[in-house]
Amino acid sequence: MSDYFETERLICRPFKLADAEDMLRNWASDPDIQNEYGEPVYTDIEQVRELIRLYTDPKSPKSRYRWAVVEKQSGENIGQIAFCKIWDDCKTAEAEYCISKRFWGRGYAGEALSALISYTFMNTDIVKLEAYHRAENIKSGRVLEKSDMHITDTVQRFVREGVSPEGEVCYCIEKDEYLRKCLSDIII
Structure with missing residues (x-):
């Protein structure tokens, strides 16, 4: 199984310490x-390097299935x-970007989300991919609307927490x- 995937304009690959400056900038x-997807704001390069260490440490839960999105044209x-x-018990993953x-x-x-969906179903044992956005995050909503994903009532995160999504679109x-969609695209 490859540890990266790419599109016409992007390479999605494991993080490297050399990513620190681009990430910070x-x-x-x-x-x-950062606030849109619940992550802290990093203010200096050493904080970002520590984050990359978590992203690249095989013992860290933050390292499993995480890719840097690199623009091919600029290399950034x-x-x-x-x-x-x-x-793992229901072979479901929640995507963020x-x-x-x-x-x-x-x-x-x-583009990255479309490639992730393909990568997920062609290279992992995951059988369901989920995502959600806050209703007021219109830009993230547009990404999901245009993807192969469809609106659903809830996602595993909320099921496990025993709550209904309020203000989130799943x-x-x-x-x-x-x-099936890939097969129908080939046939057409």
């Missing part, structure tokens, strides 16, 4: 980005895409439906 220090780390939660504001409006988040896609 492009997204890890930006409160608008412009964001990340990951499974922020994995429930962020892209630097400097790169918004170019379709990069959607999405999912199952492996079987993704594979």
Whole structure:
């Protein structure tokens, strides 16, 4: 199994310590980005290096299924895409993503998410991929709306917490439906 995947414009690969400067400049220090998906704002390079150490330590839960999103043209780390939660008992994962504001409006988040969906169902034993966004996070909502995922009532995170989503819009896609769609695209 490959540890990276790519698209026409992006490489999604494991993090490296060399990503620290790009991360700090492009997204890890930006409160608008970090707060949107519940991560702290990093203010100096050493904090970001420590985060990368967590992302690259095989013993850390933060290292499992997490990729730097690198724009091929510039070679810059412009964001990340990951499974922020994995429930092994039901083979379900929750996706998260962020892209630097400097790169918004170019379709990069959607491109990375589409590649992640394909990678997930072709290379892992995960059978359901989920995501959600806060209703007021319209940009993230547009990414999910345009993806192969569809709106659903809830996701594993809320089921496990015993709460109903309030103010969140939930999405999912199952492996079987993704594979059927791929097959129908080939036939057409």
